[in-house]
Amino acid sequence: MAFDGLFIHSLLKDLTPTLVDSRLSKIYQPFDQDLVLIFRKNRKNYQFLISANAQYPRMYLTDQTIANPEKAPIFVMVLRKYLEGSVLQSIEQVGLDRIINFHFSNRNELGDQVKLVLSVELMGRHSNVILYNQQDNHIIDLLKRINPDENRARILLPKAKYELPPLKPGLNGLTLSESKFKDLCQKNEPTDLVKKMDGLDRDDRNELLGYLEDDYSYSSFKTFFDQFNNPRAFVLKTPRNKRKIFCYLPYHLDLEKESSNPDLNKGLDEFYEYQANRDWVKQRASQVERVVKNEQKKLSKKIKKLEKQLNLAENSEGYRIKGEILNANLSQVKPGMTKVSLPNYYENNAPLEIKLDPALSPARNAQKYFTRYKKLRDSIKHVNEQIRIAKINLRYFDSIQTAIDNADPQDIDQINDELINQGYIRKQKKNKRRKKVTEKNLNEFKLSSGKHVLVGKNNYQNDWLTLKKANKTDYWFHVKNMPGSHVILRDDQPTEQDIKEAAEIAAYFSKGKNSAHVQVDYVQDKRVKKPNGAKPGFVIYTGQNSIEVTPKEDEVMPMKIDKK
Numbered sequence: 226m227a228f229d230g231l232f233i234h235s236l237l238k239d240l241t242p243t244l245v246d247s248r249l250s251k252i253y254q255p256f257d258q259d260l261v262l263i264f265r266k267n268r269k270n271y272q273f274l275i276s277a278n279a280q281y282p283r284m285y286l287t288d289q290t291i292a293n294p295e296k297a298p299i300f301v302m303v304l305r306k307y308l309e310g311s312v313l314q315s316i317e318q319v320g321l322d323r324i325i326n327f328h329f330s331n332r333n334e335l336g337d338q339v340k341l342v343l344s345v346e347l348m349g350r351h352s353n354v355i356l357y358n359q360q361d362n363h364i365i366d367l368l369k370r371i372n373p374d375e376n377r378a379r380i381l382l383p384k385a386k387y388e389l390p391p392l393k394p395g396l397n398g399l400t401l402s403e404s405k406f407k408d409l410c411q412k413n414e415p416t417d418l419v420k421k422m423d424g425l426d427r428d429d430r431n432e433l434l435g436y437l438e439d440d441y442s443y444s445s446f447k448t449f450f451d452q453f454n455n456p457r458a459f460v461l462k463t464p465r466n467k468r469k470i471f472c473y474l475p476y477h478l479d480l481e482k483e484s485s486n487p488d489l490n491k492g493l494d495e496f497y498e499y500q501a502n503r504d505w506v507k508q509r510a511s512q513v514e515r516v517v518k519n520e521q522k523k524l525s526k527k528i529k530k531l532e533k534q535l536n537l538a539e540n541s542e543g544y545r546i547k548g549e550i551l552n553a554n555l556s557q558v559k560p561g562m563t564k565v566s567l568p569n570y571y572e573n574n575a576p577l578e579i580k581l582d583p584a585l586s587p588a589r590n591a592q593k594y595f596t597r598y599k600k601l602r603d604s605i606k607h608v609n610e611q612i613r614i615a616k617i618n619l620r621y622f623d624s625i626q627t628a629i630d631n632a633d634p635q636d637i638d639q640i641n642d643e644l645i646n647q648g649y650i651r652k653q654k655k656n657k658r659r660k661k662v663t664e665k666n667l668n669e670f671k672l673s674s675g676k677h678v679l680v681g682k683n684n685y686q687n688d689w690l691t692l693k694k695a696n697k698t699d700y701w702f703h704v705k706n707m708p709g710s711h712v713i714l715r716d717d718q719p720t721e722q723d724i725k726e727a728a729e730i731a732a733y734f735s736k737g738k739n740s741a742h743v744q745v746d747y748v749q750d751k752r753v754k755k756p757n758g759a760k761p762g763f764v765i766y767t768g769q770n771s772i773e774v775t776p777k778e779d780e781v782m783p784m785k786i787d788k789k
Contacts, residue, residue, distance in 0.1 A: 228283050228347045230321030230424025234399065235456035235472040236285065237325070239489050241316050243286070244271060249311050249329065253293040254301045255634075256508045260354060260368070261291055264313065275345055277352035277368055278504060284325070284345060285493040289501070292635050303366040304356060307331065307341055314340075321399070321424030322392055323347040328359070341365075348390065357387040395423025398433075398450045403443045415441055428469070428478060435477025458492020460484045470496045505634040513641050516649050517625050524619040528612060535608045541601035546571055547579050548594035551587065558587035621760050624708035627736050628683035631710060636666070639685045643761055662689040668734070670784040672714075672726045678784075679713045680734055684762030687711035688755070691764060697751035700724070702731040705744040705771060709735025711762075713750065724772060726784070733776035746771050 247266035254260050262273045274287045297305070311331035318325050327343040340359035346352055354368040364387050371381040379388045396409075409418055415437035419430050436449045452473035459471045461480035469480065472489055486492035507514075546569070551558065554567045561583045568574035581590050628640055639662070644650045667690060668680040679694065681687035691701060691711045698717035703709055712731040714723060724747060732743035748769040755764050 227281075227426050228323060229426040229429060230318070230323055231399075231429060231450075231453045232472055233318055233323060233325060233347070234321060234424065235453045236489055236493075237316055237318060238454065238456060240286070244273065244313055245315060247271065247313050249308050249313060251293075252301055252304045252309060254298050255291045255294060256505050258352075258368070259291075259505070260301075260304075261293075275354055276501070277347075277354055279350040279352060280504075281497070281500065282323075282347035282349065282352035283493065283497060284347065285497075286490040287494045288491075289494065289498060290635075291505075300354075300366055300368055304343075307356060307365060308343065311341065319389065320392070321395070321397055324389070342387075344387070346390065351390065353381065355381070355387060362387045393423075396421050397424070398422050398446070399453065401446075406443045406446055410441060428471070428475065432475045432477050456489045458486040458489045458496070460492065460496055468496070502633060506629065506632050506637060509634050509637040510629050510632070510640070512650070513625070513637060513644060514629060516644060517622050517629070520622045520649065521619060521626070524615050524622065528615045528619065531608055531612045531615065535605065535612065538601040538605045538608060541598050544594045544598035544601070547577070548591045548598065550577060551579060551591035551594065555587045555591070558590070560586060617760075617763075620708065621763070623736065624684060624762050627708040627710075631682050631734050633682070636682050636686075639666075640683050643684055647760065662686050664694065668710075669786040670730055670781075671786055672723055672784060674720065674723055676719070676723055677715045677786075678727050678730055679715065680730060681711045682734070684760070687762045691750065691753055692755060695750040697749065699750045700727070700747055701750045701753050701766070702727050702745055702747045704732055704735040704737055705746050707736045709737070711764075714747075717749075725774060728772045728774045729776050730781055730784070732774050733778065733781040735776075738776050741775050742773055743776060744771055744773050 244264050244266070247264040249262060250265045250270070251263035252260065258277045258279075260275045262275065264271045264273060272287050272289075272291075273284070274289075274291070275284045276282055308329055308331065311329040314328045314330050316325060316327055323346065325345045325347070327345065329341045329343065331339055331341060333339050342357055342359050344355045344357065346355070352369075353371075356365045356367065357363060358365060364381070364383055364385050366383050367381060369381070370383075373380055373382075378391050380386075409421070413421070415434055418437065419425075419434045422430070422433065425433065433446075433449050436445045439445065456472035457474075459474045460483045461469050461471065461475070461478075462483050463469065463480060468483065470492065474482070474485075486495065550567050550569060551565075553570075557567065558565055558581070562581050563583050564578055564580050566576045566578050569577035579594075581587075582593065585593065625640060625644070629637070632640065641650065645652050662685055664679070666682070666686055668682060670678040670680065672678060679690055681690045687710060690713055695701065695713045696715070696717075700714040700716065700719055702712040702714065709731060712727060712734070714727040716723065719727070728745035728747065731745050732738065732740075735743070737743040746766070746769040748766050752768050753764050753766045
């Protein structure tokens with residue numbers, strides 16, 4: 226189920242007592258569609274995430290580490306001016322709709338008390354966060370400013386009067402009386418009654434329909450809705466392995482239970498952690514990814530062009546043969562001819578048609594073919610070298626793309642710095658100093674034996690891990706012949722099981738993470754060297770062994786050590 230009205234109702238059961246009467250101490254906007262509000266209550270901080278993401282709008286308390294950007298957007302500056310230091314008086318849901326109003330009390334510059342409302346609308350692509358004055362209902366500012374020609378239903382601009390979006394009325398199953406239910410039963414079949422209910426998405430409607438088809442009674446109806454007053458988090462999978470989260474355990478849907486959590490907020494935090502992380506990486510890496518894809522496209526085209534040129538050069542004997550045959554038959558070639566057919570003594574005197582330049586003499590035409598032949602033969606070495614360099618550069622950008630795929634949002638700055646230093650992105654005038662790589666930047670895993678594995682997530686981290694951090698007797702792992710993370714097993718005498726688990730980690734953090742059979746090389750770190758002038762992340766090694774593994778997320782990720 227999505228963040229429908231009933232899910233929000235359940236979430237507020239946990240959220241309201243935690244946040245009401247707390248003081249809003251910090252506000253920041255780490256990404257375009259996401260806000261983080263830090264509330265303080267009883268000497269404890271609560272980090273509250275609000276996302277107006279069109280695909281999965283949501284809000285919940287989170288323990289994720291979300292960096293505060295150096296430069297605050299305008300909307301955050303406005304929120305800080307009006308809300309920082311204010312007290313959250315109440316949280317109210319508009320009926321069973323996906324609109325939640327956070328009521329704040331604060332004092333203005335004159336010391337007068339003002340009532341402000343932060344309205345969170347979790348409505349798909351129309352999701353928004355709007356700050357307005359409760360006294361006159363005028364909008365102070367909002368996360369997404371919408372031009373009047375884009376939304377004719379209401380004006381969503383500063384100073385406009387706040388109005389609710391058009392809402393579709395329905396029945397509130399949480400407050401529906403038994404007499405009203407019985408009256409509806411007489412006039413409606415279960416399918417029709419379910420359609421009249423408010424605050425349900427498709428999954429909820431199907432589940433409620435299942436309850437009523439089993440027993441079309443008020444008791445069955447009430448049993449379904451009572452679940453939303455005692456919520457828990459249940460993560461389930463569809464037959465196609467799509468994950469869904471519910472605040473109750475459905476019995477009438479074709480879903481398989483994956484996990485549960487008595488704390489709905491924590492369940493939401495865990496459920497959205499990966500998806501939110503990928504979305505934040507995508508937002509922060511947009512410029513980097515654009516550069517990478519452009520370079521990959523250019524290099525792929527260049528390699529095809531060079532390979533075509535190489536093929537022509539390697540098959541250039543025909544030019545030499547035509548030159549020789551022309552020289553042997555100069556008397557048969559008359560000035561002004563555009564072509565001539567001569568016996569090819571390399572092919573049992575079969576006729577060979579040779580094109581001629583009518584402006585050149587017969588001897589000069591022959592010399593032209595010899596010149597073309599020599600030029601092509603001489604180019605083979607140069608073209609081969611150009612293909613080699615282009616393929617190295619393409620592998621480099623493949624490694625950058627793999628690093629983006631494995632990155633956390635805070636890793637993107639290092640990838641951006643790398644491309645600046647390599648000359649692929651223009652350096653900004655106020656470019657901040659690159660932060661040093663430390664062990665905190667790396668992914669860390671604990672094997673079943675208790676031994677630790679460190680994983681680099683980009684080329685800078687890979688170089689630092691392999692060339693500086695690792696002991697020479699530690700074991701180094703890397704997928705064979707494809708981009709991937711450098712992986713260090715902190716042990717000099719690993720068992721077969723240690724090697725297998727470390728290889729699975731290396732395979733998972735590579736371009737082959739979705740493949741069934743991935744070849745992984747491993748060798749002691751002392752046998753890994755970096756050639757002079759090599760690009761970041763590029764190394765050579767000798768004396769390696771190999772193992773074939775199948776990376777599986779449900780086996781690799783439980784070994785990861787949480788560094789929060």
